[in-house]
Amino acid sequence: MTSRLTAHALSISGRLTPCDLTFSAGSVTMLVGPNGAGKTSLLHALAGLPESCGKVLVDGDDIHALAPVRRVRHVAFLGASRDVRWPLSVRDFIALGLPDQSQPGHIEEVLDSLEAGELAGRRLDHLSTGERSRVMIARALVSRSSVLLLDEPIANLDPKWQLTILARLRSEADRGTAVILSIHDLDLARQHGDRVIVIDKGEIVADSTPSQALSEAVIAEIFGVSRSGGRWVRA
């Protein structure tokens, strides 16, 4: 499989221990770990945000050397905050994520693919938190970048929308995108990821298939929970 993103000696001082990672085209990688483990830090470093160190190549180009317009064609980044309340229509807000303004029709296409077409004319600052989350995801998708970095994209969504978004991300991967997202739901990470990276205290402690990375032992040791009678209980 082609590699979309390769990171070497990636780190953030005090938050992320140096690591080397490669993400393939057409794959969905789940980043999991307890609160404060370093998932957001890893996503920031992969996106080449200023605080990070190391080399990040996306489709062979050094992300730090790319001008912002070119960078967005390579990488779309959705941060954890959904608290964007600009007085703009949803359509105009998503248009800001279009690298090529000559393709406005793509906005409706992306919204429809997220079953969010009815939001297009609504004002961003009048949406509920979950509705705004779906719009932010649409904005990340509209750029058609070859790598998608998403920080807890389904955190504020009800079960139906969680599954809708995960299915949409799968279809994005099927088109060749490398999808990398952080998530707290271990069951969904296992069911919808091709690969799971477990982070703890800024260090990658497992990186494998979902069933191997999320073994009972890892879950008990890192997350402090275990399964009992189909329910999560404190280990």
Ligand SMILES: Nc1ncnc2c1ncn2[C@@H]1O[C@H](COP(=O)(O)OP(=O)(O)OP(=O)(O)O)[C@@H](O)[C@H]1O
């Ligand atoms: N801007 C910052 N400056 C200094 N330390 C930070 C900063 N942001 C986060 N940290 C620290 O870095 C560590 C990793 O934080 P990070 O946000 O990457 O964790 P996370 O796994 O995404 O957590 P959560 O699940 O709670 O969102 C934490 O100890 C956090 O307190």
